[in-house]
Amino acid sequence: MASRLVNNNPHLPHHQQHHKGEVKQKNVIADGRSRRVLQDIGNQVAERALQGGKKPNTEVANATLLAEGVAALGKGGDAVRKAAAVANQKKGIDKPKPETVIVISSDDESDEGKFVSRRATRKEVKVKAFSSVLSARSKLAACGLTNKPKDLEINIDAADVDNELAVVEYVDDIYNYYKLSEHEGQVEDYMDAQPDINAKMRSILVDWLSQVHRKFQLMPETLYLTINIVDRFLSKRFVSRRELQLVGISAMVIACKYEEIWAPEVNDFVFVSDNAYAREQVLVMEKSILGELEWYLTVPTPYVFLVRYVKASIPSDKEMENMVFYLAELGLMHYPTIVSYSPSVIAASAVYAARCTLGKSPIWTDTLKHHTGYSEDHLGDCAKLLVKYHSAAAESKLKAVYKKFSSPDRGGVALLAPSQNPV
Template identity: 65%
Template sequence: MDSRNLVVPLQQTREEAKQKAFVPAEGRNRRVLQDIGNLVNDRVSLQGKKPITEVVDPAAAGNVRAPAAATKVPAAAIKKVNEKHRTEDVIVISSEETEKRKPVSRRVSRKEVKTLTSILTARSKAACGKPEDTLEDIDAADVNNELAVVDYVDDMYEFYKLTEVDSRVHAYLQFQPDINAKMRSILVDWLIEVHRKFELMPETLYLTINIVDRFLAVKVVPRRELQLVGISSMLVACKYEEIWAPEVNDFVCISDNAYVRKQVLAMEKAILGKLEWYLTVPTPYVFLVRYIKASIPSDKVTENLAFFLSELGLMQYQIVVKYGPSKIAASAVYAARCTLDRSPFWTETLKHHTGYTEDMLRDCAKLLVQFHSAAAGSKLKAVYKKFLSEDRGAVALLTPARSLSPESP
């Protein structure tokens, strides 16, 4: 038999086998469009079987019988058919697989740790639209100082601003028949001398004056016991602030034995009872420390002058009852900068940390400058002499701020 007669039927048989093998396969994979859940169930039931994307060898298909004379199809031909008739991969996503898919967390490279002050400063600048160079990070140098608590210092002072209202002194002399503003000034002037004599911490002086005013606001005191209230208040403040507090007999001696030990202890008990042991209060000293630090450049002259002006203010009843501790401290710093002719008088950094604008402080600062002008000629010279010393920079001798004089607008 001629060999050419065998070639043609064999080629026709191969083409028929290809068509019969692939056309029914498309029909087997088709489904009626029903509920989506049916498709999911169908796909799940097919797990463990051959995927539909696998190409079936035409000669091995159950419904196709290869002719007896046909030979095995070469692998190259099958590969060519696979590439021509490759079906798209079907991806079935079930509800369980969707729940398991979670975003992959990527490790972020460790960046430089920022302080809370720098973060709040950046937020403030973004909110106010201020240029980045207008605010200074006053805590940058104290990042490694654990005692500076730079991560919490802003939150602490925000809390101080909120709680200063609770411990603020309001007008009380109208309820005191035997005491007036002048007597109070004399008492405070004497307490400043006692404080300096005992070489106590500055916090003790400010807390003492706060205790005196708060006690006089809730208790009527005779004139003869006013000094007793003063030394008993300082005794309480010393026990709260000092490491080595003076003894009761020391205060008896410093008052020239005007009172006995029993009277001092009885008054101490009365003060603590009336104040309900509420001694953790934000005094002007607490705010002064922070605001002086925000006054850039912060030097000893600015610090001493701000303390000088604030203590002059504490001697005056009208200052204590009219302005809160934070405002007295901010006004003292503002008046000190004006006295030293620091330009500008009030910076964005000070405004950010104090919460006060220049206009809000001008009235109180003018009163402090007025007291500065009259300090040299006043009969009550305890504060003036204290800041005449060299260790205080003799800031009491500085010329009062002309921009805040009574004649200035």
């Protein structure tokens, strides 16, 4: 096929036009060599002498001087000597400075893929690519050989790298989003706007919901979401004392549908409420709650932060985990905690108070500070409040949370002495 190509471009000189069947192979080879493989972007190329089809300045100068010398041969020996002197003088002036030319390497192992050096000493110059420098720095950082001070933070996700459910690649971004959006699901002080209920009635309701939650053996996420739904609804709608328990039942029905795989039926909740409400009343209240909250149920409750912060509390064991959740549920039951602190602060304070109670040292680590975003100064007030609830739990009339965490399956952490002086 190549032999049939004809180049009859009228704009080219006659000697550059190819006659039919006369395609020069060297031109094909030259075109192939001009297409170089793009390699590492770190190889900054200077191909002034190798590309563009132009000869170096020294070769042009030598050719010119040679032509002048040949022309001078007919004029005698003196002219030849003068031409030679002029050539030597120009050669000294036009002598290029030593420079290093780096050629982009190709995939083959030909001479074109090597570094070219034009220094007077003819020594090979090794230039590292930008990506290789970054790789070397990464290896040094992984081995701890950099000049940075030793990092005291512990990678709490190292053991879950191969666990797809742990989503190690995205877990930090997820919790950053939780921190940004947690205030959307947090309520402010609304009890003054409720003419028929008070904070004590709310605590009684939460205590009863904790019993129902344990009786049905529901997921812990369900309890936290139930309380969040109750508080957000009470902050938007006036509720009579008679309907308060109905709000709690309907909120738990919604939370079960959201969190549970096998949610209890509405009739089950009617039964545990001693038939105080009919099934139709529960469904009507459920619809009212969803309409008032605009179906906004994906909110970061304290539970999502507790799971992460317990993992960051190293060393962590079952006793530590039970103590953290015990203090957190005590905080949920008391109205001042909910309206005064965000979910992440409640969770971090529960971890802080639990470490104080169990005598962990240090109380607050760099790893906890990194993952929670809070220092000890931010958590002192909330942690003291949780320890106060712990101290009064044994004597309180509301014992659902206390009995739950006094059982052997919870390690009996509620029976431990509370911390005396959380800083």
